[in-house]
Amino acid sequence: MHRVLLLGSGKIGRMIATLLHQTGDYHVCVGDVDATSLARLEKQLGVETQVLDATDAGQLAAAMATRHSVLSALSFRFNPSVAQAALASGLSYFDLTEDIATTNIVRQISQNAAPGQVFLPQCGLAPGFISIVGYHLTKQFDRLDRVHLRVGALPQFPSNNLKYNLTWSTDGLINEYCNSCEAIHEGKLIHVLPLEGLEHFSLDGVRYEAFNTSGGLGSLCESLEGQVNELNYRTIRYVGHRDLMHFLLRELRLSERRELLKDILEHAIPITFQDVVVVFCAVTGWRNGQFVQLSDARKIYMRAIDDEPWSAIQITTASGICAVVDLHVAGKLPSRGFVRQEQIDFNDFIQNRFGRNYEGEGASRFSKIAAPQP
Numbered sequence: 001m002h003r004v005l006l007l008g009s010g011k012i013g014r015m016i017a018t019l020l021h022q023t024g025d026y027h028v029c030v031g032d033v034d035a036t037s038l039a040r041l042e043k044q045l046g047v048e049t050q051v052l053d054a055t056d057a058g059q060l061a062a063a064m065a066t067r068h069s070v071l072s073a074l075s076f077r078f079n080p081s082v083a084q085a086a087l088a089s090g091l092s093y094f095d096l097t098e099d100i101a102t103t104n105i106v107r108q109i110s111q112n113a114a115p116g117q118v119f120l121p122q123c124g125l126a127p128g129f130i131s132i133v134g135y136h137l138t139k140q141f142d143r144l145d146r147v148h149l150r151v152g153a154l155p156q157f158p159s160n161n162l163k164y165n166l167t168w169s170t171d172g173l174i175n176e177y178c179n180s181c182e183a184i185h186e187g188k189l190i191h192v193l194p195l196e197g198l199e200h201f202s203l204d205g206v207r208y209e210a211f212n213t214s215g216g217l218g219s220l221c222e223s224l225e226g227q228v229n230e231l232n233y234r235t236i237r238y239v240g241h242r243d244l245m246h247f248l249l250r251e252l253r254l255s256e257r258r259e260l261l262k263d264i265l266e267h268a269i270p271i272t273f274q275d276v277v278v279v280f281c282a283v284t285g286w287r288n289g290q291f292v293q294l295s296d297a298r299k300i301y302m303r304a305i306d307d308e309p310w311s312a313i314q315i316t317t318a319s320g321i322c323a324v325v326d327l328h329v330a331g332k333l334p335s336r337g338f339v340r341q342e343q344i345d346f347n348d349f350i351q352n353r354f355g356r357n358y359e360g361e362g363a364s365r366f367s368k369i370a371a372p373q374p
Contacts, residue, residue: 002329003027005063005091007054007082008073009037011168011271012096012124015310015318016073019354020325021045031063054078060085067091069328071321075171080105083119092117092328094321096124098172098215100182110338118328120339123321125277125313126151126233127218128341129349129358134220134281136346137294141285144228149217150201150210150280152236153313155272156301162245163238165272167313170262176235177245178255179214182221184231189221195246197234203280203297210234211242219340228285236278273311276301279358300358315357323354 002025006017009032020026031052032038038049052059054074064070064085069092072082076099083106086093093110097103103121110119122128126149134149155165166173180191197212216233224231249255254264277300284293300312324344327333332348349355 001025001027002069002325003067004029004325005067005070006030006073007052007070007078008032009034009041009049010073011311011314012317013073014041015314016071016322017041017045017047018305019318019322021047023353025329029063029067054082057081057085061089064089064091069094069325071325072096073321075169076102076175077171079121080109083109086119087112087117090114090117093119093121094123094325094328095121096128096317096321097121098124098127099175100179100215103219107338113337115336117336118333118339119337120324120328120333120341122215122218122341123324124317125153125279125320126216128320129316130216130233130279130281131218131220131341132344132346132349133279133296134283135223135342137281137283137296138224138228138285140294141283141287144224144283144285145291146230146282146284147220147224147228147232148230148280148282149220149233150236150278151216151233152208152210152278153316154236154238154276154278156274156276157272158238160269161240162269163241164269165275166265166269167272167275167311168317170266173265174258174261176213176215177249178258181212181214181233182217183212183233184221184225184228187226187229189225192232195242195249197232198242199234200239201280203278204299207239208236208278209239209242210236218342220342223340223342236280273302273309273314275312277312277316298358319354319357323349323352326352326354 004026009030021028029048031050035051042049070086072079072095076097079095079102083093087109106121130149130151153167183192192212194212200209213235254261280297282295302311
């Protein structure tokens, strides 16, 4: 049985623990500083829990002593120390970070990985699944032109002027809206401003907007630089959201006071579990002498599991990291060092018992990825 140390018992951590524990193939120990949330999780699932401070190297080392892998569902700022502890303890490492600087630190740490020890950051939805499906589409072209990746986690029933509810990490949300964004333009890697690049589109009769946010591409720019004319990632929201966030972040300069912004958002914008995740990928290029476009579009909705409601962002994010861990255990990933999301085979992922959450109950497909042409 694969023994996992899961750090973080919040919204996403609880979902990860539930999915892994229910298989019977994983022994899960959940660590967190929040004893109350751990007690709730232990009562609900019967998993092992441990009050643990992820900033304490000694506590991390002790918790990792009998484990094979560590999964971090913590805020990105804790991940470098977790990755360093994983290296020293010989554990494979997985996280959900969208923070580019954090991923670069994990990459450096991974250079000293032992045989069989992998470091796989960015295992959630975006970055994560979006890189896997987007890269899969690119492999069906003889020559690429553009790769556009769009993702959003939205309330099903927006009721405020922002047309938004908190669905995951507020720290991560602020990071995405405030940090610079990578893109490829005219074949070269560039950095663009968050909240710029505003566009509008419709899917399934609903109008959306999308704009630049940080981190969603993962390592795709590095993988595709020199092969594609244009590559960008934008976050999907309901129309009007971007202008209000621009007012808060730029005109009121709350991007310079992130703790204050976090306090405002968490006290004014309620959490919802009644959400929908929208994923849209469009790739254009030349195939068999023709200039064509292939797209993949899907919506994933919240649903109940064992009579407990789980949000779409919980399901998709947790399914992403659980599927990747499953593939690692099955020997379907590179066996040492740093692994990029685009190195994960799309078919292996989507046929995995966790990856199927992107296609099964609660998911809607609006386009089907065509099979590669001979």
